[in-house]
Amino acid sequence: MDTLNVLIIGFISIVVVKNLVFTKFLGICPYLGVSGRIDMAFGMGLAVTFVVTLSGTLTWMIDNWVLMKLGLEVTRYVCFILVIAGAVQLVEMYLRKFFPSLYESFGIFLPLITTNCAILGLCLFLNLWAIDSLLEAVVVSFGAGIGFTMAICIMAGIRENLNMADVPKCLKGAPITLITAGILAMAFMGFAGMIR
Amino acid sequence: MVNKSEAGTALYGQTLLAGLWRENPVFRLLLGMCPTLAVTAAVKPALTMGCCVIFVLLCSNVIVSLMRNLLKPHLRILMFTLTIATFVTIADLFLKAFQPEMSEVLGPYVPLIIVNCIIICRAEACASKNGLFVSIVDALGMGIGFTLTLCVLAGVRELLSTGKIFEVQFMPDAFVPWAAMGMPVGAFITLGLLLGLVNMVTKKEA
Numbered sequence: 369m370d371t372l373n374v375l376i377i378g379f380i381s382i383v384v385v386k387n388l389v390f391t392k393f394l395g396i397c398p399y400l401g402v403s404g405r406i407d408m409a410f411g412m413g414l415a416v417t418f419v420v421t422l423s424g425t426l427t428w429m430i431d432n433w434v435l436m437k438l439g440l441e442v443t444r445y446v447c448f449i450l451v452i453a454g455a456v457q458l459v460e461m462y463l464r465k466f467f468p469s470l471y472e473s474f475g476i477f478l479p480l481i482t483t484n485c486a487i488l489g490l491c492l493f494l495n496l497w498a499i500d501s502l503l504e505a506v507v508v509s510f511g512a513g514i515g516f517t518m519a520i521c522i523m524a525g526i527r528e529n530l531n532m533a534d535v536p537k538c539l540k541g542a543p544i545t546l547i548t549a550g551i552l553a554m555a556f557m558g559f560a561g562m563i564r
Numbered sequence: 565m566v567n568k569s570e571a572g573t574a575l576y577g578q579t580l581l582a583g584l585w586r587e588n589p590v591f592r593l594l595l596g597m598c599p600t601l602a603v604t605a606a607v608k609p610a611l612t613m614g615c616c617v618i619f620v621l622l623c624s625n626v627i628v629s630l631m632r633n634l635l636k637p638h639l640r641i642l643m644f645t646l647t648i649a650t651f652v653t654i655a656d657l658f659l660k661a662f663q664p665e666m667s668e669v670l671g672p673y674v675p676l677i678i679v680n681c682i683i684i685c686r687a688e689a690c691a692s693k694n695g696l697f698v699s700i701v702d703a704l705g706m707g708i709g710f711t712l713t714l715c716v717l718a719g720v721r722e723l724l725s726t727g728k729i730f731e732v733q734f735m736p737d738a739f740v741p742w743a744a745m746g747m748p749v750g751a752f753i754t755l756g757l758l759l760g761l762v763n764m765v766t767k768k769e770a
Contacts (some may be wrong), residue, residue, distance in 0.1 A: 390748060391748055392602070393597075393598050393599075393601040393602040393748065393751065394598055394676075395598070396597040396598045396601060397594075397595075397597055397598070397681055400594065400597065442653065442657070443653075444653075445649045445652055445653050445656070445675050445678060446646060446649040446650060446653065449645050449646070449649045449678055449679075450646070453641075453642055453645060482641070482645075482679075483679045483681060483684060484679070485598045485676050485679045485680075487679075488675070488676060488678060488679050489598075489672060489676055492672040492675055492676070493672060496671065496672060536760070537767075538760045538761075538763040538764040538767065539756070539760040539763070542594055542756075542759055543756045543757070543759040543760040543763065544756065544760075545756075546752050546753070546755050546756030546759065547752065547753050547756035547757070549752045549756075550748075550749050550750075550751070550752030550753035550756060551749075551753075553747075553748040553749045553752055554744075554749045557747065557748075557749065
């Protein structure tokens with residue numbers, strides 16, 4: 369029961385309280401880039417969730433079972449980025465072979481995920497928060513992906529409506545998106561006291 | 565590229581200035597937004613971050629430019645990332661050793677320079693196509709442009725959230741610190757408004 373509690377709290381905390389987009393500013397580039405339409409935003413969210421779960425788990429294993437045992441923490445960043453690039457490549461090949469329709473719909477998003485800072489950021493946070501069980505690492509990584517999907521979908525929904533609004537000319541596009549994100553971040557600050 | 569000395573000098577100057585304003589990475593190209601938002605709660609971490617980025621950008625541009633003829637197209641991005649990761653590790657260890665306080669404040673955002681789009685973008689768009697000197701000048705221009713942008717943003721936010729910059733009081737005593745500016749909310753809104761301002765100014769120029 370205790371483990372379950374830890375897992376549930378960990379999951380909720382990464383989805384809303386420590387949401388990667390609104391409190392850690394990770395993954396802002398795709399957040400601004402593909403949040404124009406809700407179906408694309410959802411696709412991007414799913415792809416990120418998949419890759420972040422995979423690479424979060426893998427890097428946790430490598431970090432705890434290989435690098436720390438051998439005292440090779442210096443090479444941590446190089447290893448992490450290699451694992452992420454490898455994971456993205458694997459996912460891409462796997463999808464192309466077995467789910468061509470899904471591969472078509474992800475399109476350009478897949479390779480772009482390698483340089484999505486949310487992924488590397490989460491792998492680093494797993495290390496920083498000293499998460500010490502594999503199960504928890506998996507759950508937290510998955511939660512991070514869900515949090516990202518939620519954030520990008522909310523934004524896409526708002527932006528679809530924003531198209532019809534009368535926005536001052538110089539604020540069109542990225543500036544108004546950032547300001548909207550700021551207001552959303554304010555809303556998410558309300559969750560801050562929820563856990564601990 | 566151009567090798568005649570006069571045209572060359574003009575080109576270097578242009579490349580340098582492009583990074584500062586015309587192709588300013590943050591305001592005009594919308595690159596490297598994550599660190600821009602994350603480290604600008606105060607000026608000092610912003611400046612440190614800027615210096616790290618200049619260092620990494622310079623080193624990776626030099627290396628990429630030197631090995632540009634050896635690169636295989638499909639392994640290109642991987643080589644870029646590995647080069648960048650190596651220099652980021654150096655910068656991170658250096659900060660930990662000599663600026664432990666700043667390293668604490670910046671936390672994971674130093675290693676996150678690896679996936680900063682500015683650096684990959686410059687490696688891909690400039691260093692892998694141009695000679696050593698153009699790459700160096702380009703890295704300096706882009707790096708300084710990025711640092712200046714960070715400092716402007718951080719200056720506005722620190723001034724409004726604490727009334728001071730670098731421990732020097734600027735606001736009158738009656739000023740009530742605007743705590744939200746130091747939080748994520750302030751980052752998003754300040755950057756949004758600054759972008760709007762830049763858009764307005766460029767419209768007038770054109």
